[in-house]
Amino acid sequence: MGVLTRRAVLLATAMLLAGSAGAAPSEYQVKAVFLFNFSRFVEWPDSAFASPEAPFVIGVFGYDPFGEQLEEATRGETVNGRPLVIRRLRDAGEAGDCQILFMHRSEEGRIGSVLTALDHRSTLTVSDLDAAGQRGVMIALATQDNRIRLRVNVNSARAARLTISSKLLRSAEIIDAPATQGGD
Amino acid sequence: MTLGAAPIRGKLMKMLLTTSGIVLLFTCSALFAYEYLTFRQAVVRQVNTLGAAIASNSTAALAFDNPDDARSVLAAFKADPHIVAAALYDRAGDLFAAYPEGLPTSSVPSAPGATGHRFEQSHVIAFEPVMEGGKQLGTLFVKSDLTEMQQRFELYLLVMGIVVVVSAAIAYFLANQQQGQISRPILELADTARAVSDRQDYGVRARPADTLELAVLTDAFNHMLTQIQQSEARLHGQMSRLSLLQQITHAIGERQDLPSIFQVVLRSVEDNLPIDFGCICLYNTTTLTLSVSTVGAVSQGMSSALGLAENTVVPVDQNGMSRCMQGHLVYEPDIRDVPFPFPQQLAAGGLCSLVIAPLIVENKVFGAFIAARRRERSFTSGDCEFLQQLSQHVALASHQAQLHNALQTAYDDLRQSQQTVMQQERLRALGQMASGIAHDINNAISPIALYTESLLEREPDLSPRTRSSLTTIQRAIDDVAGTVARMREFYRQREPQLTLALVDINRIVEQVLELTHAKWYDLAQQQGIAIELRTEFAADLPRIMGAEGEIRDALTNLIFNAVDAMPGGGTLTLRTRVVRGTAEEQSVRIEVSDTGIGMDEETRRRCIEPFFTTKGERGTGLGLAMVYGMIQRHSAEFEIDSVVGHGTTMHIIFPAYTQAFLATMRLPAAQIAPRRLRMLLIDDDPLIIKALEDALSVDGHLITSASGGQAGIDAFTAAHGTGNAFAVVFTDLGMPRVDGRKVADSVKRLSPQTKVILLTGWGQRMLAEDDIPPHVDRVLSKPPRLHEIRVALRELTS
Numbered sequence A: 001m002g003v004l005t006r007r008a009v010l011l012a013t014a015m016l017l018a019g020s021a022g023a024a025p026s027e028y029q030v031k032a033v034f035l036f037n038f039s040r041f042v043e044w045p046d047s048a049f050a051s052p053e054a055p056f057v058i059g060v061f062g063y064d065p066f067g068e069q070l071e072e073a074t075r076g077e078t079v080n081g082r083p084l085v086i087r088r089l090r091d092a093g094e095a096g097d098c099q100i101l102f103m104h105r106s107e108e109g110r111i112g113s114v115l116t117a118l119d120h121r122s123t124l125t126v127s128d129l130d131a132a133g134q135r136g137v138m139i140a141l142a143t144q145d146n147r148i149r150l151r152v153n154v155n156s157a158r159a160a161r162l163t164i165s166s167k168l169l170r171s172a173e174i175i176d177a178p179a180t181q182g183g184d
Numbered sequence B: 001m002t003l004g005a006a007p008i009r010g011k012l013m014k015m016l017l018t019t020s021g022i023v024l025l026f027t028c029s030a031l032f033a034y035e036y037l038t039f040r041q042a043v044v045r046q047v048n049t050l051g052a053a054i055a056s057n058s059t060a061a062l063a064f065d066n067p068d069d070a071r072s073v074l075a076a077f078k079a080d081p082h083i084v085a086a087a088l089y090d091r092a093g094d095l096f097a098a099y100p101e102g103l104p105t106s107s108v109p110s111a112p113g114a115t116g117h118r119f120e121q122s123h124v125i126a127f128e129p130v131m132e133g134g135k136q137l138g139t140l141f142v143k144s145d146l147t148e149m150q151q152r153f154e155l156y157l158l159v160m161g162i163v164v165v166v167s168a169a170i171a172y173f174l175a176n177q178q179q180g181q182i183s184r185p186i187l188e189l190a191d192t193a194r195a196v197s198d199r200q201d202y203g204v205r206a207r208p209a210d211t212l213e214l215a216v217l218t219d220a221f222n223h224m225l226t227q228i229q230q231s232e233a234r235l236h237g238q239m240s241r242l243s244l245l246q247q248i249t250h251a252i253g254e255r256q257d258l259p260s261i262f263q264v265v266l267r268s269v270e271d272n273l274p275i276d277f278g279c280i281c282l283y284n285t286t287t288l289t290l291s292v293s294t295v296g297a298v299s300q301g302m303s304s305a306l307g308l309a310e311n312t313v314v315p316v317d318q319n320g321m322s323r324c325m326q327g328h329l330v331y332e333p334d335i336r337d338v339p340f341p342f343p344q345q346l347a348a349g350g351l352c353s354l355v356i357a358p359l360i361v362e363n364k365v366f367g368a369f370i371a372a373r374r375r376e377r378s379f380t381s382g383d384c385e386f387l388q389q390l391s392q393h394v395a396l397a398s399h400q401a402q403l404h405n406a407l408q409t410a411y412d413d414l415r416q417s418q419q420t421v422m423q424q425e426r427l428r429a430l431g432q433m434a435s436g437i438a439h440d441i442n443n444a445i446s447p448i449a450l451y452t453e454s455l456l457e458r459e460p461d462l463s464p465r466t467r468s469s470l471t472t473i474q475r476a477i478d479d480v481a482g483t484v485a486r487m488r489e490f491y492r493q494r495e496p497q498l499t500l501a502l503v504d505i506n507r508i509v510e511q512v513l514e515l516t517h518a519k520w521y522d523l524a525q526q527q528g529i530a531i532e533l534r535t536e537f538a539a540d541l542p543r544i545m546g547a548e549g550e551i552r553d554a555l556t557n558l559i560f561n562a563v564d565a566m567p568g569g570g571t572l573t574l575r576t577r578v579v580r581g582t583a584e585e586q587s588v589r590i591e592v593s594d595t596g597i598g599m600d601e602e603t604r605r606r607c608i609e610p611f612f613t614t615k616g617e618r619g620t621g622l623g624l625a626m627v628y629g630m631i632q633r634h635s636a637e638f639e640i641d642s643v644v645g646h647g648t649t650m651h652i653i654f655p656a657y658t659q660a661f662l663a664t665m666r667l668p669a670a671q672i673a674p675r676r677l678r679m680l681l682i683d684d685d686p687l688i689i690k691a692l693e694d695a696l697s698v699d700g701h702l703i704t705s706a707s708g709g710q711a712g713i714d715a716f717t718a719a720h721g722t723g724n725a726f727a728v729v730f731t732d733l734g735m736p737r738v739d740g741r742k743v744a745d746s747v748k749r750l751s752p753q754t755k756v757i758l759l760t761g762w763g764q765r766m767l768a769e770d771d772i773p774p775h776v777d778r779v780l781s782k783p784p785r786l787h788e789i790r791v792a793l794r795e796l797t798s
Helices: A002-021 A027-041 A069-074 A092-097 A105-118 A154-159 A166-171 B003-057 B059-063 B067-079 B147-199 B212-253 B258-272 B300-306 B341-348 B381-458 B464-489 B505-515 B517-526 B548-564 B601-606 B623-633 B686-698 B709-719 B740-750 B763-768 B786-797
Strands: A056-061 A082-089 A100-103 A124-127 A139-144 A147-153 A173-175 B083-090 B095-099 B116-120 B123-132 B135-145 B277-284 B289-295 B313-315 B330-332 B353-361 B364-373 B501-503 B531-537 B544-546 B570-580 B586-593 B637-643 B647-655 B678-683 B702-707 B728-732 B755-760 B778-781
Touching: A027 A056, A027 A069, A027 A100, A027 A124, A027 A139, A027 A147, A027 A166, A027 B059, A056 A069, A056 A092, A056 A105, A069 A082, A082 A092, A092 A105, A100 A105, A105 A124, A147 A154, A147 A166, A166 B003, A166 B059, A166 B067, B003 B059, B003 B067, B003 B083, B003 B116, B003 B123, B003 B135, B003 B147, B059 B067, B059 B083, B059 B095, B059 B123, B059 B135, B067 B083, B067 B095, B147 B212, B212 B258, B212 B381, B258 B277, B258 B289, B258 B381, B277 B300, B289 B300, B289 B364, B300 B341, B353 B381, B364 B381, B381 B464, B381 B686, B381 B786, B464 B548, B501 B548, B505 B517, B505 B531, B505 B548, B505 B570, B505 B586, B517 B531, B517 B548, B544 B548, B544 B647, B548 B570, B548 B586, B548 B623, B548 B647, B601 B637, B623 B637, B678 B686, B678 B709, B686 B702, B686 B786, B702 B709, B709 B728, B709 B740, B728 B740, B728 B786, B740 B755, B755 B786, B778 B786
Parallel strands: A056 A082, A056 A100, A100 A124, A124 A139, A147 A173, B531 B570, B678 B702, B678 B728, B728 B755, B755 B778
Antiparallel strands: A139 A147, B083 B095, B083 B135, B116 B123, B123 B135, B277 B289, B277 B364, B289 B313, B330 B353, B353 B364, B501 B544, B570 B586, B586 B647, B637 B647
């Protein structure tokens, strides 16, 4: 653990240095920021939380490509007064407790079961699988021209009673696909 | 409009235009400044608003690192063409996106600056933080140029220019109109002033201005004009009154009698001042009353109604005029309020205002000028002053008239006196001549008288005819002597010595008729006219004390005059009668009447004046004068009744002889036998010596005569001391070389007891004047009468 802490400090320092020096951040550094930024452009219904004091949970399902970067990106942040919690999930049944659920593209095979387990609960589903949107994931982080592009399945979001800011939608590509990939 | 009016108009225009120009300039500048400031604020606000909107819209682009999106958001600035550049910086301060497309990166700051805006030359730049959920995602840079402002200001300048020009034009137009409100009244005032001075018409007034100060000025000017007009009116009134005064003064200066002066004054004042009633009263200082002397012609009608007709007497002390009588002018503006009777009397006649001006000469009020008008308070102070001055002139003129009249009277008296003196001188000359003649006549008739008297006395054997003739001669001689004596009386006023005796008037009238028979009968018949004589003699006529000769002469004169008054014939009436008064007093009246031409009043009044005659060269003018002298000497009365064309009656009324006269009557000398005396007769007239020698010798006296004074003195001296000394010396007064005075002197020196009797043709005159020379014992007048001589001798030698 001590070793881990030391690494994190070094990385953060490097990030800061890289940021201030203008060096391009890494892919998941950017995606971690994106994940956090979603909390500012999406509105969740109250039913998404177990209680008014319940924390805002960002979950990473399956493979975690962020390492500490997600914690770094969200350190000290709150969402609408709620403390922000990062969780790593192994089980699709746990997905419903998260307000934002990231699924790495390597988890392509399990996306269907996760979405099914969620069953239109108010969890913003994000994946960096390019075609994730067509699969019923709400926001897909697609890489295009060395830039991360957002592709939003507005039907899925609407089915989960999530309101996505028009500003986000402006910046994103709208995918008009069914809310879920039927059957899996 | 004149050239002189231009500056005020120009000044007013300049003032108005300058004021409006400055105001306009300030307004424009303020507007400009306001616009500049508000525009900058507006630009800033616009940039801020726009920036805020863009920033808000660009949050997602920054949050999700989408420069394309950011650029498309920035492209919204296209809506504002003045946004010349914009840029987004990410959180790290790196340039994220820029606007417009293709803008070189050097055109935007490489890094964001401080939040806020600032102006840079022709631009305004602003940095706006891009916030999302309380977190800064980046920074927005906006750069807006200010060309809009410049354009706008250019437009503003253009509009302002136009506004200024139009405003100036309007201001000029309005100023041109408005300045009239100030310049017009001033110019009108100037025009009015010029009109006044050009035409001398102070009735012109300036039109009232509607500006307060100009209205005050105009009012003041009009007030000044009113004052001038009033002054001019007063001056005019004064002048006209002065001219009236001069006219009146001139008119009364030509008049010398008070009524005429007063009438002229009153008429002038009535017509020209004018007044409704005017009169002039004279003041009586003893009774303290005013008597109305003259009432004006116009006032005549009113004066009787007022009870102020001419000669009315108004008491002074009780009617408020006493102040006037002390020399003050009294003015009662409304006499209805004055309680005294005189003002009330005037008020009752419809008069209301009254002026009483005193007429003063030498500090004494001698009258009052009363002027009244029907209207109350109608005498101005000028009128009063005029009346006062007029009164002074009237007083002076009256005084002058009085002086003139006094002078005229004095002059008349003087002329009368001069005439009297001249007449007396003539009488004196005549008297002296008469005296000379009388002297000669007396001398001439002395022998006749002596011889006639002697004959009648000594010759008892005379035939009755001779005796009658001698008696008539003696009477004639006496009358001649009397006439001669009276002739001398003309040149002196003194009462002549009268020898009065009891006179029977009837007898004298008969004698006169006899004496004048030739005149009224013979002469008349020769001229072919018939004069009928009537006589009515009172039977028991009392005698009077008088001088027969004088009465005879007087009656002779009256008969002659009566005959002369009837050139065509008529009736001559002589009447005597007794007029009985009280018991003791009776008078005898003689009337001589004719039926002739009569006398007019003037002739009747003057007929007794000496030298007054209606008979031309034939008359002496002395006849009636002598008659009058006789009448006065007899204390008688003389009356003349005469009707022109009907005749004249002359009355002489003598007091009758009564016991009262006895005391004064001189008894006739008794017949006493004279002593024989040795006498010396001295005369240069041998006839008188002869007659006297004869007469005195008859009485038994021893007479020695000497011809001339010296011879007489020689004879007296020779006889003195001898037995033949003279006891009495008769001497004539007037003799050549040695006259009677010297003779008497010499005689008395030698023999004081010797009596000297002076015989003179001037005898009566000498007696009358008490001019008896010294050493003369007695003066006897010629012709000498025997009985007088006898009386003198008896008195002197007894």
